[in-house]
Amino acid sequence: MITVERLAKKFSMRGSSLTAVDDVSFEVGNGEICVFIGPSGCGKTTTLKMINRLIAPTSGRVLIDGQDTRQLDTVSLRRSIGYVIQQGGLFPNMTVEENICIVPKLLGWDKARYRKRAHDLMEMVSLDPGQFLSRYPRELSGGQQQRIGVIRALAGDPPLMLMDEPFGAIDPIIRASIQDEFLKLQKEVKKTILFVSHDLDEAVKMGDKIAIFQAGKLMQIDTPARILSYPANDFVRKFVGRDSEFRRLSLISASEVVRRDVQPARASSDVGSMSGFFGGSALIPVVDDDNRLVGSVNTNTIVERRGRMMEHIAEDFPFALETDDLRYVSTIMMKLKVDVVPCAAKDGSYLGVIDRLSISARLNEVPV
Structure with a gap:
C-alpha cells in the first residue's frame, strides 16, 4: 500500500x-x-x-x-x-x-x-x-x-x-x-x-x-x-x-445489463412471427440451430413484414459482445436509431438483448 x-x-x-x-x-x-x-x-x-x-x-x-x-x-x-x-x-x-x-x-x-x-x-x-x-x-x-x-x-x-x-x-x-x-x-x-x-x-x-x-x-x-x-x-x-x-x-459491460429472457428468431422463421418486436425500433436477434447469433434484422428497415428472417439480415449486422462497454452499445443505438441491440458471448452464442431502459436503470444505480 x-x-x-x-x-x-x-x-x-x-x-x-x-x-x-x-x-x-x-x-x-x-x-x-x-x-x-x-x-x-x-x-x-x-x-x-x-x-x-x-x-x-x-x-x-x-x-x-x-x-x-x-x-x-x-x-x-x-x-x-x-x-x-x-x-x-x-x-x-x-x-x-x-x-x-x-x-x-x-x-x-x-x-x-x-x-x-x-x-x-x-x-x-x-x-x-x-x-x-x-x-x-x-x-x-x-x-x-x-x-x-x-x-x-x-x-x-x-x-x-x-x-x-x-x-x-x-x-x-x-x-x-x-x-x-x-x-x-x-x-x-x-x-x-x-x-x-x-x-x-x-x-x-x-x-x-x-x-x-x-x-x-x-x-x-x-x-x-x-x-x-x-x-x-x-x-x-x-x-x-x-x-x-x-x-x-x-x-459498465454489456453482460451487466443484458436481458436473457428475450427469445431470438430463427433464420428460417417468418417475419410475421416476430410481431412482438415491431412495437418499437429494434435489432431483432437471429440465431442458427446451435443458438449462435448469425445476424440481426432492423425493424426500421422492414417495409413489408413478410418472408423469412434470413431475407432481411443486414450483410454487416451490428451486435454487442458481452465484454463490450455500454458506451459502444449506446453508439450503435444512436447510429441506427434503435432501442434494442442483440448481445452475444465471446464464442458467438446468443445471450439476450440490451435495451435503453436497462441502460437507464443501470445508470440510476448508486455507483460503488
Missing part, C-alpha cells in the same frame, strides 16, 4: 517561493491503479516524482507498505520501483534485451535468470523474443518502444510502478490497443501503479481510482464511477464535463 501524508513541495525562484504540491494526502491499495490527472502545472508529475524521491519533498512523507521512504537508501528505493515515461525512454545504444535487463543486472541476478525474464516479458506483450530482443530502439515502432518501456519497468519485478504519461505520445488507435494490452498484463502481475495522464477517458479506462489535482491541491480521489457521478466541487464538475454520465457508460 502507498500512503501519502500531507506531502508538499515548494520551489524557490528568484527570491520567491512557488508551491507546486500543497498538503496532499491519499492512499492506494496493493494491486490498484491510481491515475493522477489535472491541468498542466497542477502538481501531478511532481507528486509522482516525490514517491521515488526523484524530487525531495519539502514536507510530509511517503510510506510504502508502512515504511517511510525517508529512511530508505535512495538508490535501493528507485531500483525497487518501476518507472515508465513517455516514448519508453529506452537507451538508444542498447539492444532491447540490454534495456530490459538493466535493473535485474543491478540487483545482482545471474545471466540465465535475467535473460529468461526478458524472454518471458516479451512474450507477455506479444513481441517475438527471437525477432526483437537483438534489435535497437530505432528499429522499433513507437508502440513497440512503449511496450518495451513498460516491461523494462517490470523486469526487476517491483511491487510498485510509476508511469508518467506513458501512452501520451502514441497515436490514438495504437494507444487504445496498448491500454487494453496493459490492463490484461496488470491482471496477471497485479502491481500497485501510480499513473499520470492528461486524458480523462484514459483515466476512466485505466484507473481503479482517479486523483484530480488543481494548483497543487488534491481536489478529489475516488473510483471513476463515483467521481463522474458525485464530483466533489465545481472544479471537478467542470473538469469531468457535462457528458460525465456518457463517460460512465464505458465502465
Whole structure:
C-alpha cells in the first residue's frame, strides 16, 4: 500500500517561493491503479516524482507498505520501483534485451535468470523474443518502444510502478490497443501503479481510482464511477464535463445489463412471427440451430413484414459482445436509431438483448 501524508513541495525562484504540491494526502491499495490527472502545472508529475524521491519533498512523507521512504537508501528505493515515461525512454545504444535487463543486472541476478525474464516479458506483450530482443530502439515502432518501456519497468519485478504519461505520445488507435494490452498484463502481475495522464477517458479506462489535482491541491480521489457521478466541487464538475454520465457508460459491460429472457428468431422463421418486436425500433436477434447469433434484422428497415428472417439480415449486422462497454452499445443505438441491440458471448452464442431502459436503470444505480 502507498500512503501519502500531507506531502508538499515548494520551489524557490528568484527570491520567491512557488508551491507546486500543497498538503496532499491519499492512499492506494496493493494491486490498484491510481491515475493522477489535472491541468498542466497542477502538481501531478511532481507528486509522482516525490514517491521515488526523484524530487525531495519539502514536507510530509511517503510510506510504502508502512515504511517511510525517508529512511530508505535512495538508490535501493528507485531500483525497487518501476518507472515508465513517455516514448519508453529506452537507451538508444542498447539492444532491447540490454534495456530490459538493466535493473535485474543491478540487483545482482545471474545471466540465465535475467535473460529468461526478458524472454518471458516479451512474450507477455506479444513481441517475438527471437525477432526483437537483438534489435535497437530505432528499429522499433513507437508502440513497440512503449511496450518495451513498460516491461523494462517490470523486469526487476517491483511491487510498485510509476508511469508518467506513458501512452501520451502514441497515436490514438495504437494507444487504445496498448491500454487494453496493459490492463490484461496488470491482471496477471497485479502491481500497485501510480499513473499520470492528461486524458480523462484514459483515466476512466485505466484507473481503479482517479486523483484530480488543481494548483497543487488534491481536489478529489475516488473510483471513476463515483467521481463522474458525485464530483466533489465545481472544479471537478467542470473538469469531468457535462457528458460525465456518457463517460460512465464505458465502465459498465454489456453482460451487466443484458436481458436473457428475450427469445431470438430463427433464420428460417417468418417475419410475421416476430410481431412482438415491431412495437418499437429494434435489432431483432437471429440465431442458427446451435443458438449462435448469425445476424440481426432492423425493424426500421422492414417495409413489408413478410418472408423469412434470413431475407432481411443486414450483410454487416451490428451486435454487442458481452465484454463490450455500454458506451459502444449506446453508439450503435444512436447510429441506427434503435432501442434494442442483440448481445452475444465471446464464442458467438446468443445471450439476450440490451435495451435503453436497462441502460437507464443501470445508470440510476448508486455507483460503488
